[in-house]
Amino acid sequence: MKYFALVIPALFLAVFLFAAVKKVKLYDGFAEGVREAPPLILSLFPYLAAILILSELFERSGLSAIVTGWLSPVFSFLGIPPEIGKLVLMKPFSGSGSMAMLSEILHTYGADSYIARCASCAYGSSETVFYISAVYFAGLEKKHIFTPIAVSLIANFIGVICACFFCRIL
Amino acid sequence: MNAIFAGGFAAATVLFLILDPDGFLPAMLSGGEKAALLALDLLAVYCVWLGFFKILEKSGLARKIADFCTPFAKKIFRTDDNEAVYLAACNLSANMLGLPGAPTPLGIKATRQFLARGNDNAAELLFVLNATSLQLLPTTVIALRIAAGSLSPMDILLPTLLSTLVSTAVGVVLLKAAQKLRRGRR
Numbered sequence: 001m002k003y004f005a006l007v008i009p010a011l012f013l014a015v016f017l018f019a020a021v022k023k024v025k026l027y028d029g030f031a032e033g034v035r036e037a038p039p040l041i042l043s044l045f046p047y048l049a050a051i052l053i054l055s056e057l058f059e060r061s062g063l064s065a066i067v068t069g070w071l072s073p074v075f076s077f078l079g080i081p082p083e084i085g086k087l088v089l090m091k092p093f094s095g096s097g098s099m100a101m102l103s104e105i106l107h108t109y110g111a112d113s114y115i116a117r118c119a120s121c122a123y124g125s126s127e128t129v130f131y132i133s134a135v136y137f138a139g140l141e142k143k144h145i146f147t148p149i150a151v152s153l154i155a156n157f158i159g160v161i162c163a164c165f166f167c168r169i170l
Numbered sequence: 171m172n173a174i175f176a177g178g179f180a181a182a183t184v185l186f187l188i189l190d191p192d193g194f195l196p197a198m199l200s201g202g203e204k205a206a207l208l209a210l211d212l213l214a215v216y217c218v219w220l221g222f223f224k225i226l227e228k229s230g231l232a233r234k235i236a237d238f239c240t241p242f243a244k245k246i247f248r249t250d251d252n253e254a255v256y257l258a259a260c261n262l263s264a265n266m267l268g269l270p271g272a273p274t275p276l277g278i279k280a281t282r283q284f285l286a287r288g289n290d291n292a293a294e295l296l297f298v299l300n301a302t303s304l305q306l307l308p309t310t311v312i313a314l315r316i317a318a319g320s321l322s323p324m325d326i327l328l329p330t331l332l333s334t335l336v337s338t339a340v341g342v343v344l345l346k347a348a349q350k351l352r353r354g355r356r
Contacts, residue, residue: 019229033224037216053201111320124308152301159337166329
């Protein structure tokens with residue numbers, strides 16, 4: 001597992017060296033990229049705030065415990081920690097919403113706990129199916145898009161089950 | 171998403187009204203505070219990676235990766251439509267690199283091209299590939315783990331990679347089966 005730590009520094013070094021050879025202005029180029037960061041955050045922020053406020057209401061009202069209680073037999077059976085149930089259910093709808101939930105799980109259970117590792121892998125290996133379908137197939141007939149959406153949802157859910165399984169054995 | 175928000179909000183608020191009316195506003199404010207902190211964490215993440223990706227783009231490497239993927243994409247999508255395949259290859263490579271926000275516009279363009287030529291199967295395949303996540307380096311997850319104080323943030327790399335491979339494979343197999351079924355029925 002130690003070698004994975006080398007991936008990112010090696011990647012940066014390789015790309016920066018290659019760019020330097022190609023006479024790319026590294027300082028200016030890097031700054032130009034960073035310039036895109038604040039607008040991206042500003043466009044995400046309203047959704048992050050709305051979801052996190054809702055999620056906090058969910059948590060403190062006790063609703064979350066009730067829903068988790070319903071789901072936990074199914075999820076435990078499949079080897080998914082019930083604590084990440086909300087994240088798994090949210091992911092198909094909203095990337096920023098599930099990102100908010102991931103961050104919360106990391107802080108609540110500790111970033112290196114089994115639950116947090118499952119959450120990280122589940123987040124990283126699934127996608128926002130409904131969001132992508134809305135933007136890719138905008139204006140298409142409904143019957144057209146049913147198959148790919150159903151297929152993707154099933155595939156993502158199996159991916160989550162695998163993620164929790166791999167987190168247990170690796 | 172609007173229905174979920176409205177339903178969840180209403181259900182939680184009713185519970186607060188009955189059980190703990192004083193806790194309602196503090197809960198909302200605490201949510202807002204968490205959002206502000208997360209936005210700062212994410213700003214740090216995007217500063218690093220968007221800077222990196224700009225260098226990748228300027229050096230011509232990003233284009234090289236897409237060029238490299240194009241022949242494979244032609245095989246996968248079973249078409250000779252160069253423009254659509256190139257767009258799809260760009261979309262897939264941006265996906266694999268985990269560029270935030272970049273794959274979507276490319277994917278939309280490629281999908282429109284495929285559909286304009288009546289190549290529904292290719293459009294559906296591109297969607298499934300996008301919607302089952304192909305990311306090789308989950309940049310955001312790693313960074314959020316670091317922000318949350320993880321001692322080994324990269325630990326999740328291998329399990330994530332394996333499970334995303336499984337989900338993509340399952341998606342492609344299921345889609346091909348569904349498409350075959352549909353062809354058979356016609």
